[in-house]
Amino acid sequence: MSRSAPLGAPAEAQNVLAITPFRRLWISLSLSNLGDWLSLLALVSLAAIFTAESSTLVHYLAVTGVVAIKLAPAVLLSPLVGSLADRLDRRWTMVGGDVLRGLLYVSIPVVGLLSSGFALQWLLIASLLAEIVALLWTPARDATIPTLVPKRMLGQANKLTLLATYGAAPVAALLFAALASVSNLLGALVPSMANPEADVALYLNALTFFVAAIVVASLPLPKHAVSKGSLSPNRDANTIHAVLAGRTAVGSGPLVRGVVTGLAVTAAAGGLVLGVGRPHVENLGAGNAGFGVLVAALFLGLGLGVVSGPRVLKQFSRRRLLGLAVVLGALALLFTGAISDMVLSAVLALVLGLGAGLTWVIGTGLISVEVEEEQRDSAFALLHGTGRLALLLGAVLAPLAAGFAGDHEIPLGGPLTYDLYGSGLVLMAGGLIAVVAAVVAYRQANTGDPEAGPGLLPELFAALRGVTPTAEEEEEARLTGAFIVLEGGEGAGKSTQVRELTVWLRDQGFEVVGTRQPGATKLGMRLRGILLDRENSHITDRAEVLLYAADKADHVEQEILPALRRGAVVISDRYVDSLLAYQGAGRDLAVEDVGEISAWATQGLVPDLTVLLDVRPEDGLSRLGGPADRIESESVEFHTRVRKGFRSLAEANPDRYLVLDAREPQEKITREIQRRLRPLLPDPIDSSSEAVTGMIPVIRPEQEA
Ligand SMILES: Nc1ncnc2c1ncn2[C@@H]1O[C@H](COP(=O)(O)OP(=O)(O)O)[C@@H](O)[C@H]1O
Numbered sequence: 001m002s003r004s005a006p007l008g009a010p011a012e013a014q015n016v017l018a019i020t021p022f023r024r025l026w027i028s029l030s031l032s033n034l035g036d037w038l039s040l041l042a043l044v045s046l047a048a049i050f051t052a053e054s055s056t057l058v059h060y061l062a063v064t065g066v067v068a069i070k071l072a073p074a075v076l077l078s079p080l081v082g083s084l085a086d087r088l089d090r091r092w093t094m095v096g097g098d099v100l101r102g103l104l105y106v107s108i109p110v111v112g113l114l115s116s117g118f119a120l121q122w123l124l125i126a127s128l129l130a131e132i133v134a135l136l137w138t139p140a141r142d143a144t145i146p147t148l149v150p151k152r153m154l155g156q157a158n159k160l161t162l163l164a165t166y167g168a169a170p171v172a173a174l175l176f177a178a179l180a181s182v183s184n185l186l187g188a189l190v191p192s193m194a195n196p197e198a199d200v201a202l203y204l205n206a207l208t209f210f211v212a213a214i215v216v217a218s219l220p221l222p223k224h225a226v227s228k229g230s231l232s233p234n235r236d237a238n239t240i241h242a243v244l245a246g247r248t249a250v251g252s253g254p255l256v257r258g259v260v261t262g263l264a265v266t267a268a269a270g271g272l273v274l275g276v277g278r279p280h281v282e283n284l285g286a287g288n289a290g291f292g293v294l295v296a297a298l299f300l301g302l303g304l305g306v307v308s309g310p311r312v313l314k315q316f317s318r319r320r321l322l323g324l325a326v327v328l329g330a331l332a333l334l335f336t337g338a339i340s341d342m343v344l345s346a347v348l349a350l351v352l353g354l355g356a357g358l359t360w361v362i363g364t365g366l367i368s369v370e371v372e373e374e375q376r377d378s379a380f381a382l383l384h385g386t387g388r389l390a391l392l393l394g395a396v397l398a399p400l401a402a403g404f405a406g407d408h409e410i411p412l413g414g415p416l417t418y419d420l421y422g423s424g425l426v427l428m429a430g431g432l433i434a435v436v437a438a439v440v441a442y443r444q445a446n447t448g449d450p451e452a453g454p455g456l457l458p459e460l461f462a463a464l465r466g467v468t469p470t471a472e473e474e475e476e477a478r479l480t481g482a483f484i485v486l487e488g489g490e491g492a493g494k495s496t497q498v499r500e501l502t503v504w505l506r507d508q509g510f511e512v513v514g515t516r517q518p519g520a521t522k523l524g525m526r527l528r529g530i531l532l533d534r535e536n537s538h539i540t541d542r543a544e545v546l547l548y549a550a551d552k553a554d555h556v557e558q559e560i561l562p563a564l565r566r567g568a569v570v571i572s573d574r575y576v577d578s579l580l581a582y583q584g585a586g587r588d589l590a591v592e593d594v595g596e597i598s599a600w601a602t603q604g605l606v607p608d609l610t611v612l613l614d615v616r617p618e619d620g621l622s623r624l625g626g627p628a629d630r631i632e633s634e635s636v637e638f639h640t641r642v643r644k645g646f647r648s649l650a651e652a653n654p655d656r657y658l659v660l661d662a663r664e665p666q667e668k669i670t671r672e673i674q675r676r677l678r679p680l681l682p683d684p685i686d687s688s689s690e691a692v693t694g695m696i697p698v699i700r701p702e703q704e705a
C-alpha cells in the first residue's frame with residue numbers, strides 16, 4: 001500500500017502482566033528504577049550540600065561530577081560492558097547487581113557520618129562503581145524479558161519496561177521533594193543524620209535494591225547457555241558508533257536533519273535543567289524540595305508530550321508541529337533562566353518536558369512514515385544516539401559553565417541590586433542558542449514538504465477550528481493497516497490461501513478483513529452477477545473494463561480504505577492486476593489505458609504485497625467444479641494470455657510480488673506466503689515509545705535467549 005504508514009499493531013487483548021514471572025520481574029524493575037532516580041537526586045543534592053561552603057566553582061564542579069558519573073557510563077561504555085554481560089548468568093548478575101548497588105548507596109551516608117572530610121570523594125567513587133554495576137545489570141534485564149514473555153506480547157512487555165524506567169522518574173522526584181519537606185522532622189527524629197532527606201533517600205534507595213534482589217532471586221528463570229563466543233558489542237548500544245553510522249541517514253533529506261536537530265535541542269535543554277537545576281533552585285531560595293519538584297515537572301511534561309503527541313492537532317502538519325514543539329521547548333528554557341521564581345520555573349520545566357516529548361513522538365512518527373525502509377534503522381540509531389549525547393553534554397557542561405560564569409550582584413543604583421547567578425546565566429544562554437537552533441530545525445523539517453499547505457498561521461487557525469486542510473492529507477495520516485492481494489488464474493487456489501492467512505493472522509491478534517473482487521459490496525454483487533452471467537456475451541471489452549473498475553471503486557472506498565484506516569490487515573482475492581491481466585492482456589486492450597482507469601477507480605491504492613499463484617490454465621480450470629461462468633468459459637488461448645499478463649506484472653516489480661507455483665501442496669504455499677509476510681508485520685516494539693533520554697540504555701526489541 002504505497003500511501004500507507006507501517007502496519008498497525010496487533011490488538012493485544014491479553015495483559016502481559018497476567019504472566020506471574022514477568023509481573024514479578026516488572027515490579028522488581030520498577031523498584032530498582034525508582035531507587036536509581038532517587039539516588040540521582042540525592043547525590044546531586046549531597047554534592048551541593050557538601051560543597052556549600054566552598055567556592056562557587058567547586059560547588060558547581062561537584063554537581064558536574066555527580067551528573068557526569070550518573071549519566072556518562074550508560075551512554076559511553078555500554079557496548080564494552082554489554083558484551084561482558086553476555087557471558088554471565090543473568091539471574092545472579094541481576095541479584096548481585098542489586099545487592100552491590102544497595103550496599104554502595106548505604107555506604108555513602110555512612111562514610112559521610114564517619115569521616116566528613118572524605119565524604120565527597122567517596123560519594124563520587126561509590127556512584128561510579130554503582131553505575132558500572134548498572135551497566136552489567138541492564139543487559140541481563142533486557143535479555144531476561146524475552147524468556148518470560150511470548151514473542152507476540154514482547155511489544156507490550158517492552159512498553160511496560162519503558163514505563164517502569166521513565167515513569168519512575170517523576171515518582172522518585174516527588175518522593176524526594178516530599179522527603180525534603182519533612183526533613184526537619186526527620187532531622188529531629190534521628191539527630192545523627194547530617195542531611196536527612198538525602199540520607200533517607202539513599203537508605204530508601206538501598207532498600208528498593210535489596211527488595212528487587214530478593215524478587216529476582218525467587219524468579220523461575222529458564223536456564224540459559226552462557227555465551228562463550230567472541231565479544232559481540234551491540235551496535236545500537238554504542239552511542240558514538242550509532243551516531244557515526246547513522247550519519248548516512250542525514251543524507252536522506254532535510255527532514256531527518258530537522259528531526260535530529262530538534263531532538264538534540266530539546267534533549268540538551270532537558271540536560272541543562274538536570275545539570276544546573278539543584279544550584280539554580282538554591283539560588284531561588286528553594287532547596288531539595290524545589291529540585292524534586294523541578295525534575296518531577298520536567299518528566300511529567302515529557303510523559304504528557306509522549307502520550308498526547310499523536311492526538312495533538314491531528315489536522316495540523318506533523319512537520320510544522322515538530323518545529324513548533326522544539327521552539328516551545330527552547331523558549332521554556334530561555335524563560336526558566338530569565339525568571340527568578342520557583343513556581344514559574346516548575347511550570348516552565350513542565351513545558352520544556354512537553355516540548356521534548358512532543359518532539360520525540362512526532363519526530364519518530366515522521367521518520368517511520370517518510371524515510372525509506374533501508375535508511376530507517378540508521379535514522380533511528382542516529383536519533384537515539386544524538387538525543388542521549390545531547391542530554392549528557394547539556395547536563396555535564398551546564399554546571400561547569402555556570403561555575404566559570406560565577407554568581408554576580410549587579411548594582412541597579414541606590415540600594416537595589418540584581419542577582420545574576422551562573423545557573424540562570426547558563427539557562428538563558430542555553431535558551432538563546434536553543435531558540436536559534438529550534439528555528440533551524442523548524443526550517444529543515446519543513447523544507448521540501450510535498451504537502452505544505454497554506455502558511456503556518458492560516459493552517460494553525462484552521463486546525464484549531466477543526467477544519468480539515470486537505471482530504472488527502474487526512475487519509476495519508478490514517479492508513480495504518482496492511483493490504484495484501486492474491487492473484488492468479490482460475491482455480492489457482494487464491495480463495496483457499498485467503499482463508500488460511502485470515503485464520504493465521506487472526507490468531508496473532510490482528511483485525512483481518514478477508515475480501516474479494518468482484519462482488520464484495522452491494523453494488524459489487526450486482527456487477528458480479530452481470531459480469532459472470534454467461535447470457536451476457538454481448539458485453540463489449542471497454543464496457544467490461546468499466547464495470548470491473550466500478551466494482552473496484554466501490555470496494556476500495558467502502559470497504560478497503562476504512563479497514564486500512566482502522567489499522568486492519570486486508571487480504572483480497574483479486575485486485576487491479578486481474579483487470580490488467582484479463583481485460584488488458586486477455587482482451588487485447590492497451591494495458592496502459594486499463595492501468596489509468598483502474599488507478600483512478602482505486603484512488604491510487606497499491607497493495608503492500610501481491611502474491612501471484614502461477615498456474616497453467618489447463619491445470620487450474622480442471623480443479624474447478626460446477627458450470628463454468630462467462631470468463632471461465634473463454635478459450636485456453638485467452639487464459640494463457642492472462643497468465644502471461646500476470647507474470648509480466650510481477651517481473652516488472654519483483655519487490656512487491658511473491659510468485660509461487662500453484663501446483664505445490666497447499667500447506668507449502670501457505671508457509672511460503674507466511675514467511676514473506678512476517679517481516680511486513682509490525683515490529684513487537686513500538687518505535688515511537690522508545691526511550692527519549694539516555695540514562696538507561698534503550699531497550700532493544702528482541703534478544704536471542
Ligand atoms: N495447492 C493446491 N493444490 C491442489 N489443489 C488445491 C490447491 N489449492 C487449492 N486447491 C483446490 O483447488 C480448488 C480451487 O481452489 P480455490 O482456492 O477456490 O481457487 P481460486 O480461488 O484461485 O479459484 C479447490 O477445490 C481447492 O481445494
Ligand SMILES: Cc1cn([C@H]2C[C@H](O)[C@@H](COP(=O)(O)OP(=O)(O)O)O2)c(=O)[nH]c1=O
Nearest residue numbers: 489490491517518548574578579582631632
Ligand atoms: C477482479 C477481476 C476479475 N475478473 C474475472 C476473473 C474471474 O474469472 C472472475 C471472478 O471470478 P471469481 O469466481 O471471483 O474468481 P475465481 O473463480 O478465480 O475465484 O472475474 C476480471 O476479468 N477482471 C477483474 O478485474
